[in-house]
Amino acid sequence: MRQEISSNRADFARCMVAPDNRSTRAKVRKFARLNDLLWHVVAYLAVLAFASAEAAHAQMSDQMSGIGTWACADFIQNVGETDVQIAAHGFVIGFVSGLNVAQIVDGKPYYSLQGVGMLESLAPVLEFCRSNPRQPLIAGADALLLTLSKKMAR
Numbered sequence: 718m719r720q721e722i723s724s725n726r727a728d729f730a731r732c733m734v735a736p737d738n739r740s741t742r743a744k745v746r747k748f749a750r751l752n753d754l755l756w757h758v759v760a761y762l763a764v765l766a767f768a769s770a771e772a773a774h775a776q777m778s779d780q781m782s783g784i785g786t787w788a789c790a791d792f793i794q795n796v797g798e799t800d801v802q803i804a805a806h807g808f809v810i811g812f813v814s815g816l817n818v819a820q821i822v823d824g825k826p827y828y829s830l831q832g833v834g835m836l837e838s839l840a841p842v843l844e845f846c847r848s849n850p851r852q853p854l855i856a857g858a859d860a861l862l863l864t865l866s867k868k869m870a871r
Contacts, residue, residue: 784808785855789846792854796843805854806835809842812858813865828865 784792784804795801810830817827830838841864842857849856 785812785853785858787854788850789852789854789857790850792857793843793846793850796839802835802839805842806838808854809838809858809861812855813862816862828862830865833865 784801785808792801792805796805813828813830820827838861841861842854845857845860846852846854
């Protein structure tokens with residue numbers, strides 16, 4: 718029995734030092750290199766995907782940002798078109814409605830648009846844009862708020 722144990726130990730020791738062990742270490746190193754390479758590829762693809770998404774966003778920024786970011790000069794130039802009037806009116810109403818939600822949450826009085834039609838809502842915006850052609854249309858929506866707040870104060 719004693720001889721059997723010592724021969725098993727010798728076999729085990731031979732396995733640990735044997736060329737197979739070196740090949741196992743080489744396999745582990747190769748796996749580690751492949752793992753590193755895989756992570757580099759994944760990181761590269763992530764950067765590439767982000768860069769292409771940024772490029773696509775830059776191409777679509779005019780389409781995605783909406784009429785509120787138009788320069789006042791562009792708005793004035795195109796205000797005769799019905800589509801532009803409707804889009805601007807929708808933007809202004811949405812802008813005021815969004816602000817009203819914040820006002821109500823803060824417990825402040827809100828801006829009433831009751832009885833304010835498309836022409837009445839766009840008149841202060843047009844007046845502001847004629848005086849400030851380089852400003853964005855959203856600044857003109859602020860001008861509408863000034864006229865609405867004056868109505869609220871009365």
